[in-house]
Amino acid sequence: MAKYKCMVCGYIYDPAVGDPEHGQPAGTKFEDLPADWVCPECGVGKDQFERMN
Amino acid sequence: MSVLKILPDIYSVGVVDWDVRNFHGHTYTTKRGTSYNAYLIIDDKITLVDTVMGSFTAEFIENIKQIIAPEKIDYIIANHVETDHSGALPEMMRLCPKAKIFGTAKCREGLYKHYYGNWDFQEVKTGDKLKLGKKTLNFIEAAMIHWPDSMFTYCPEEQLLMPNDAFGQHYATSERFDDEVDQCALMDEAAKYYANILWPLSSVILKKIEEIQKMDLPIKMIAPSHGIIWRKDPAKIINAYISWAKNETKPKVAIVYETMWGSTGKMARKIAEGIIQAGISTRIFDVAVTDRTEIIREMLDTRGFLFGSSTHDNDMLPAMAGFLELVRGLRPKNRVASTFGSYGWTGGAAKEMEVVLKEAGIDIASGGPSFKYLPDEREMKACYEFGSDFAKIIKGG
Numbered sequence: 001m002a003k004y005k006c007m008v009c010g011y012i013y014d015p016a017v018g019d020p021e022h023g024q025p026a027g028t029k030f031e032d033l034p035a036d037w038v039c040p041e042c043g044v045g046k047d048q049f050e051r052m053n
Numbered sequence: 054m055s056v057l058k059i060l061p062d063i064y065s066v067g068v069v070d071w072d073v074r075n076f077h078g079h080t081y082t083t084k085r086g087t088s089y090n091a092y093l094i095i096d097d098k099i100t101l102v103d104t105v106m107g108s109f110t111a112e113f114i115e116n117i118k119q120i121i122a123p124e125k126i127d128y129i130i131a132n133h134v135e136t137d138h139s140g141a142l143p144e145m146m147r148l149c150p151k152a153k154i155f156g157t158a159k160c161r162e163g164l165y166k167h168y169y170g171n172w173d174f175q176e177v178k179t180g181d182k183l184k185l186g187k188k189t190l191n192f193i194e195a196a197m198i199h200w201p202d203s204m205f206t207y208c209p210e211e212q213l214l215m216p217n218d219a220f221g222q223h224y225a226t227s228e229r230f231d232d233e234v235d236q237c238a239l240m241d242e243a244a245k246y247y248a249n250i251l252w253p254l255s256s257v258i259l260k261k262i263e264e265i266q267k268m269d270l271p272i273k274m275i276a277p278s279h280g281i282i283w284r285k286d287p288a289k290i291i292n293a294y295i296s297w298a299k300n301e302t303k304p305k306v307a308i309v310y311e312t313m314w315g316s317t318g319k320m321a322r323k324i325a326e327g328i329i330q331a332g333i334s335t336r337i338f339d340v341a342v343t344d345r346t347e348i349i350r351e352m353l354d355t356r357g358f359l360f361g362s363s364t365h366d367n368d369m370l371p372a373m374a375g376f377l378e379l380v381r382g383l384r385p386k387n388r389v390a391s392t393f394g395s396y397g398w399t400g401g402a403a404k405e406m407e408v409v410l411k412e413a414g415i416d417i418a419s420g421g422p423s424f425k426y427l428p429d430e431r432e433m434k435a436c437y438e439f440g441s442d443f444a445k446i447i448k449g450g
Contacts, residue, residue: 007256008197008253008257009197039196041201042196042197043157043194043196043197044196048256048257
């Protein structure tokens with residue numbers, strides 16, 4: 001599962017960790033995060049994330 | 054700043070900081086000073102929108118007292134955590150302990166981590182409305198314009214947008230409105246603010262403007278938290294923001310250099326001759342002695358960047374290193390850059406500068422001249438030709 005980086009603040013979404021604090025359990029793929037999910041650090045939308053190689 | 058009624062029952066109660074010359078530590082020079090704007094709405098619920106820098110608390114409270122007793126304030130809107138807008142909040146909460154603060158979830162967290170106050174705080178989200186009596190406030194979350202906590206407040210009855218730092222300028226004036234001040238100075242400060250603070254957040258800004266346009270909120274007046282209020286032509290600053298956020302550029306070149314014994318400076322001026330001869334406008338800045346804030350403002354709408362440095366300890370000179378680090382963080386798009394400089398033995402400045410530019414995602418045009426010691430006639434001619442060639446790239450868009 002690919003990690004995604006917030007291009008605004010540098011936060012990395014790791015699907016292995018998820019974002020449990022905001023209802024996204026470990027194992028949630030970035031693609032499966034809801035459309036209104038935002039970066040837990042800086043608050044910008046999913047469109048500001050880029051897939052990491 | 055004297056208190057001024059800006060709309061029916063809405064007062065500007067902020068303060069002017071005539072003397073401040075450095076902002077955000079020493080990252081931003083404020084040659085024209087600044088103001089910390091706050092707005093007081095007199096309605097069934099008396100509401101304060103933002104406060105001011107802590108060192109101006111006494112003057113701010115005196116301003117409020119000209120309208121009402123501060124303890125009568127029911128609501129305080131905290132659009133932004135940063136201390137130049139929240140600094141007077143602890144004293145306000147001491148004066149009116151029953152006041153309720155409204156802000157985003159990140160604002161609650163941020164205010165707590167600044168002041169550790171046990172305050173009545175109501176979290177709000179985009180779309181939430183607060184009825185004050187005759188007037189209403191609508192909230193629009195604006196994460197990363199320019200902190201995670203940032204929020205815009207809109208009053209539909211007056212078609213007034215209070216976007217805090219967005220659309221602001223570090224510009225101390227006795228006047229309060231756009232139609233009362235020098236237009237060149239105003240737009241220069243607005244551009245400087247955008248370039249030095251908001252530039253890396255351009256994609257977020259563009260999206261937020263689109264979102265607000267879709268909300269179909271008529272905007273008659275924009276009252277930011279620094280500088281003048283846009284009442285004559287709010288569209289002017291919105292359109293400027295759209296252009297800056299799209300990284301739209303003009304065909305011109307900024308030459309930024311640092312030199313040890315003058316050779317790199319000499320090369321900079323010869324390159325500029327080639328650029329000018331090709332019909333392209335250019336500005337030369339010695340980064341060691343020039344105000345960085347001004348250079349960045351010039352670069353905001355400039356398509357071509359040339360960076361020159363002598364080689365020192367196998368690397369670029371230190372003022373250039375600091376400046377390029379700043380440029381890297383600003384993440385400019387749609388630009389072309391190249392490097393040049395003089396060296397004594399193995400060289401290295403040009404290569405090191407290119408490493409930073411590549412990391413910044415800036416396209417690099419090849420052929421930037423690097424010469425040993427003092428450039429001779431043939432090498433100076435090569436500088437001129439490089440300037441001419443680079444101008445053609447810039448002209449081509």
